[in-house]
Amino acid sequence: MILEHIDSPADLRTLTPDELAVLSQEIREFIVDAVTHTGGHLGSNLGVVELTLALHRTFDSPRDLLLWDTGHQAYVHKLVTGRRDQFTHLRQEDGLSGYPSRTESEHDWIENSHASAVLSYAHGMATALELQGSERRVVAVVGDGALTGGMAYEALNNLGHSGKRVVIVLNDNGRSYAPTVSQLSLSLTHLRLSPAYVQARQRLRTLLRELPGVGELAYSGIHGLTSALREVVTPHTFFEALGIRYVGPIDGHDIGGLEQALANAAEWPGPIVVHVLTQKGRGYAPAEQDDVQRLHDVKVTASVPDPPALDGPDAPPAAPVLQNASLSVGGAEIAEDLPLTTYTHAFTRALLIHAEADPRIVAITAAMPGPTGLLPFEARFPERFVDVGIAEQHAVTAAAGMAMAGLRPVVAVYSTFFSRAFDQANLDVGLHKVPVVLVLDRAGITGDDGPSHHGVLDMALCLSIPGMTVFAPSSAPEVEAMLATALTLDGPSVIRFPKTPAPVVVPGAEGSGLNARRVREGDGSVCILAVGKMLGPAEAAARRLSDEGIDVTVWDPRVVSRPDPAMLADAAGHALVVTVEDGVRQGGAGMYLADALRLSVPLGTCPPVVTKGVPRSFLAQGRPDRILARLGLDEDGIVRTVRESLAGLQHPSELRSPVGSELPRSGETPA
Numbered sequence: 001m002i003l004e005h006i007d008s009p010a011d012l013r014t015l016t017p018d019e020l021a022v023l024s025q026e027i028r029e030f031i032v033d034a035v036t037h038t039g040g041h042l043g044s045n046l047g048v049v050e051l052t053l054a055l056h057r058t059f060d061s062p063r064d065l066l067l068w069d070t071g072h073q074a075y076v077h078k079l080v081t082g083r084r085d086q087f088t089h090l091r092q093e094d095g096l097s098g099y100p101s102r103t104e105s106e107h108d109w110i111e112n113s114h115a116s117a118v119l120s121y122a123h124g125m126a127t128a129l130e131l132q133g134s135e136r137r138v139v140a141v142v143g144d145g146a147l148t149g150g151m152a153y154e155a156l157n158n159l160g161h162s163g164k165r166v167v168i169v170l171n172d173n174g175r176s177y178a179p180t181v182s183q184l185s186l187s188l189t190h191l192r193l194s195p196a197y198v199q200a201r202q203r204l205r206t207l208l209r210e211l212p213g214v215g216e217l218a219y220s221g222i223h224g225l226t227s228a229l230r231e232v233v234t235p236h237t238f239f240e241a242l243g244i245r246y247v248g249p250i251d252g253h254d255i256g257g258l259e260q261a262l263a264n265a266a267e268w269p270g271p272i273v274v275h276v277l278t279q280k281g282r283g284y285a286p287a288e289q290d291d292v293q294r295l296h297d298v299k300v301t302a303s304v305p306d307p308p309a310l311d312g313p314d315a316p317p318a319a320p321v322l323q324n325a326s327l328s329v330g331g332a333e334i335a336e337d338l339p340l341t342t343y344t345h346a347f348t349r350a351l352l353i354h355a356e357a358d359p360r361i362v363a364i365t366a367a368m369p370g371p372t373g374l375l376p377f378e379a380r381f382p383e384r385f386v387d388v389g390i391a392e393q394h395a396v397t398a399a400a401g402m403a404m405a406g407l408r409p410v411v412a413v414y415s416t417f418f419s420r421a422f423d424q425a426n427l428d429v430g431l432h433k434v435p436v437v438l439v440l441d442r443a444g445i446t447g448d449d450g451p452s453h454h455g456v457l458d459m460a461l462c463l464s465i466p467g468m469t470v471f472a473p474s475s476a477p478e479v480e481a482m483l484a485t486a487l488t489l490d491g492p493s494v495i496r497f498p499k500t501p502a503p504v505v506v507p508g509a510e511g512s513g514l515n516a517r518r519v520r521e522g523d524g525s526v527c528i529l530a531v532g533k534m535l536g537p538a539e540a541a542a543r544r545l546s547d548e549g550i551d552v553t554v555w556d557p558r559v560v561s562r563p564d565p566a567m568l569a570d571a572a573g574h575a576l577v578v579t580v581e582d583g584v585r586q587g588g589a590g591m592y593l594a595d596a597l598r599l600s601v602p603l604g605t606c607p608p609v610v611t612k613g614v615p616r617s618f619l620a621q622g623r624p625d626r627i628l629a630r631l632g633l634d635e636d637g638i639v640r641t642v643r644e645s646l647a648g649l650q651h652p653s654e655l656r657s658p659v660g661s662e663l664p665r666s667g668e669t670p671a
């Protein structure tokens, strides 16, 4: 096996073309095998095998700086830079990161894994190297999907203007998650098939034929002419107008051809794009046959948390939750057979129902229609579905425009990527008070993808936007009830929920409108305000504490931005209030609610409030339930906090050392 002998990029440089072909095959088998066990980004990595080998044979990493946009396609790079043995623990706690990681290797430079940023890093590095008089090369690999993100254009424009020496490898597989939604991408890869080109070509043919005398002659020269036409509208023109040299397209699976193009590009004294065509999922039939995503990423069932148990003493009745009033909006039958096991499914289903009844509803995704649950909406209402590409900022501002012009836009993005669009949410949506509904999926601790993908900032960000109504559903029916309310509001709103399975609750037990919900009435000692999915562990903790004689009140605040006066009045009557959330503690929901509580009662009469949440630190990958348990954000942790806090109240001196996750942990910057 050749792969067994590849411990560094230098080992690649002695291989013959035949050996490289064998190695490529071995790498594909290795990656399929590894990802089958751990989950991860499959299709993207299978597509860049030859490209990665060619890059490492042409450039001298880490002397030359090899940068990967997003970084989800860096498995091959990891394999050939000495990390083969760690793939058994890919994306596991304390294992190999699913993205480049500076602690893992000197060959890794950037690890933010939010798309479209690499060209800006490359500009910065090239600027520094030039100032230092260094001959080290900067090579940035960017996908056609990532090129739909606005940051990429800012960097291209600046690179072209400044003339910085960067080799930009445009890895064009025509896909983002789903097929890339981009006019540039169409021009890049599908020019000959694109309607505009075909029409222009057809018009040219007709025109030439009709020219008296020379028509037939000119018609036979159509190839030359259409080539010229192609030059007018191709990427050549696009990039060169920005001041960037363009070469390509190059077959991304021909190592020899790639090396030649890359070596030539390395000699170019300014920015240069090497346009490489690759096939996402190449060499693995299930990926090649996956028409939409080409198995962009795969999950492993074993690492997915189990859905909530539906039997046992505490089990809710297995009644069909969705037959409640909030769903009896017209057209319910269209969504009846969608499974309701996650918050995302609940959102999909509710959105379909409302969209059926209200033609003003449009759905917007930033290149992730599948993971955000919008594919059924796209299938049902293609004309009301908008994929803007990896362009969260544009998604939010475009939604503001749609709302201004009378539509009811629903923007579905991951919580972590929403951070990109904060300014847009604040000013374009918030300041203009337009009724945009932001649906933030994968909120809280997400797990496998590590620090860049935890959605822990959304609460803190959204609660700071004036007029933004912030909903935190604690169950699937709550998603539906909240979407129903959000769609009636005059101003903007956010519904944020996690990836983990959504609890099933007794029909009718969900809240309504902007009210909070008391789910358990205690004896006045302790009141827990449990935000979103933390309601489950809080209720479980309350049941356990009641066995110890501590009868806890539990509230589901539901609408965090507008704390229900009834909830505040009730909480104020307790000896201790505990807030629990799965987002960042500093500036998060707990502090917001605690502040509201303080302001709702006369000075000096507010009960002590303990706020539990995620510390201000970058948390590595791991199973969400284990990360939450480590942070004390589970049933055990809540029980501990209540016990210790009550003890502290009885012995105030102990309160000097705060309890639970209030203590800054290692790596956490104290507030």
Ligand SMILES: Cc1ncc(C[n+]2csc(CCOP(=O)(O)OP(=O)(O)O)c2C)c(N)n1
Pocket (backbone or CB within 6 Å): 044, 070, 072, 073, 113, 114, 115, 142, 143, 144, 145, 146, 147, 171, 173, 175, 176, 177, 180, 280, 296, 366, 367, 368, 390, 392, 417, 420
């Ligand atoms: C700002 C941001 N939004 C969304 C994502 C989720 N995401 C990860 S990879 C990807 C597609 C990237 O497509 P492309 O750059 O063409 O790379 P490919 O996987 O096709 O090689 C998306 C949308 C992200 N990482 N960052």
